[in-house]
Amino acid sequence: MNITELLLAAAALVLAVTAAVTSGRLRQARRKARTDEHEWKSRVARDVAEARDERARLLDALGDAFLLADASGVVRVHNAAAAALFGGRSLDDRPLREILLDPRLSRVALDCIASGNAGQALVVLSQQTSPRGDHETRGHNAWFIDAARLPGSSGAEPLTRILIRDVTAEHQIEQIRKDFVANASHELRTPMAIINGYLENLLDDDMLDDPACARRFLEVMRKHAQRISRIVEDMLVISKLESGEAGALKVEPFPLHACANDVLERLEPMIHSQGADVGLRMPETPVVIHGDRFYWTEVLFNLVENALKQNPHAGLRIEIGCETEDDRIRMWVSDNGIGIPSADLPHIFRRFYRVEKHHSQSEIKGTGLGLSIVRRAVEAHGGTIGVTSTPGELTRFLISVPQHGPAEGNLRAAS
Numbered sequence: 001m002n003i004t005e006l007l008l009a010a011a012a013l014v015l016a017v018t019a020a021v022t023s024g025r026l027r028q029a030r031r032k033a034r035t036d037e038h039e040w041k042s043r044v045a046r047d048v049a050e051a052r053d054e055r056a057r058l059l060d061a062l063g064d065a066f067l068l069a070d071a072s073g074v075v076r077v078h079n080a081a082a083a084a085l086f087g088g089r090s091l092d093d094r095p096l097r098e099i100l101l102d103p104r105l106s107r108v109a110l111d112c113i114a115s116g117n118a119g120q121a122l123v124v125l126s127q128q129t130s131p132r133g134d135h136e137t138r139g140h141n142a143w144f145i146d147a148a149r150l151p152g153s154s155g156a157e158p159l160t161r162i163l164i165r166d167v168t169a170e171h172q173i174e175q176i177r178k179d180f181v182a183n184a185s186h187e188l189r190t191p192m193a194i195i196n197g198y199l200e201n202l203l204d205d206d207m208l209d210d211p212a213c214a215r216r217f218l219e220v221m222r223k224h225a226q227r228i229s230r231i232v233e234d235m236l237v238i239s240k241l242e243s244g245e246a247g248a249l250k251v252e253p254f255p256l257h258a259c260a261n262d263v264l265e266r267l268e269p270m271i272h273s274q275g276a277d278v279g280l281r282m283p284e285t286p287v288v289i290h291g292d293r294f295y296w297t298e299v300l301f302n303l304v305e306n307a308l309k310q311n312p313h314a315g316l317r318i319e320i321g322c323e324t325e326d327d328r329i330r331m332w333v334s335d336n337g338i339g340i341p342s343a344d345l346p347h348i349f350r351r352f353y354r355v356e357k358h359h360s361q362s363e364i365k366g367t368g369l370g371l372s373i374v375r376r377a378v379e380a381h382g383g384t385i386g387v388t389s390t391p392g393e394l395t396r397f398l399i400s401v402p403q404h405g406p407a408e409g410n411l412r413a414a415s
Contacts, residue, residue, distance in 0.1 A: 064166075078091045082164070104125070105125075105164075108121045121144075123145060238369055241377060256289050256296070259300060263297060263301045281320070282321060287322050304318060329401050334397070335394075336392075340391070341355065349371050378399055
């Protein structure tokens with residue numbers, strides 16, 4: 001083999017080795033590229049998942065229901081509060097109209113999606129149309145709706161966020177305040193008008209020269225003045241109970257039978273005049289309650305007085321009783337009077353609510369605050385109160401309260 005052939009063979013060998021090395025490097029580079037691509041895709045997927053998790057955590061931290069809808073009004077994102085509000089129903093990829101069934105709820109959001117203008121509304125619904133569905137037990141419920149287009153989403157697919165806030169508690173408190181002011185004004189206006197009328201008759205018609213007539217007028221005026229005084233006193237008591245003042249309760253131990261005897265002494269003239277029979281049913285060992293004696297006296301006084309006023313006829317029997325059960329005290333006030341109609345039972349603890357359709361118009365009505373004071377005072381002591389009634393047979397107010405007194409902060413909870 002000559003030199004030329006040797007050189008050609010060497011060159012071929014070099015080329016073959018170079019090609020093999022180059023091919024190996026290419027394969028290695030391709031493998032590395034595939035590995036890098038896989039790692040990049042995995043990193044992007046992790047970043048996206050982490051971003052979604054972070055977004056979900058942030059949205060779930062909101063106490064209000066949050067919905068994110070596209071330009072077609074279809075929900076794309078929701079938070080845990082929204083899922084809870086709508087009872088765990090599927091929300092994503094569903095139109096707002098199907099989720100917010102009541103048009104009053106969806107109108108603000110759909111108007112915002114259509115126009116791009118932010119909107120807000122307060123919507124009050126009946127229990128049957130609440131977004132909580134069958135879980136709604138509060139009667140009328142109120143919702144604050146806030147809708148606005150997200151900044152920077154004005155392109156082909158603008159996104160609109162919708163916040164739904166449950167403001168039922170605030171709405172009910174405001175209604176109670178309005179009702180209280182209106183009812184208090186009415187309750188005070190009536191006796192004031194009567195007093196002013198009798199005063200005009202006494203002064204303008206020279207009735208002072210007729211002692212018998214003047215005395216009759218003054219007795220009527222005194223009754224209505226006493227009614228005004230009682231209304232004001234009851235309003236002050238219930239205001240203190242609802243104000244959350246920690247000092248409103250002066251907790252100390254006292255025997256419950258002594259409190260009951262105080263009430264019977266105060267009501268003795270009324271009990272005697274009606275020929276009522278009031279008895280105590282208590283254990284031989286005195287039951288000691290830890291609480292504010294003033295308020296427990298008010299509780300028993302209002303319950304017994306209420307039974308007497310609702311049953312002015314003779315033959316009424318009233319029982320004040322108590323017993324201990326585990327670490328609680330159960331006490332009751334029952335009577336055999338005309339009772340409370342079942343339709344009125346859910347409302348009797350409301351302020352200014354009365355069950356007096358059987359009374360004559362000539363009678364001086366109660367303030368309508370007594371049972372409301374009873375409930376607030378019992379709740380302030382960490383207790384509960386309920387009532388059952390079989391008209392003409394037995395009406396019983398049953399109270400259950402901790403034997404060792406209210407826990408700290410119960411008064412604020414009661415308000």
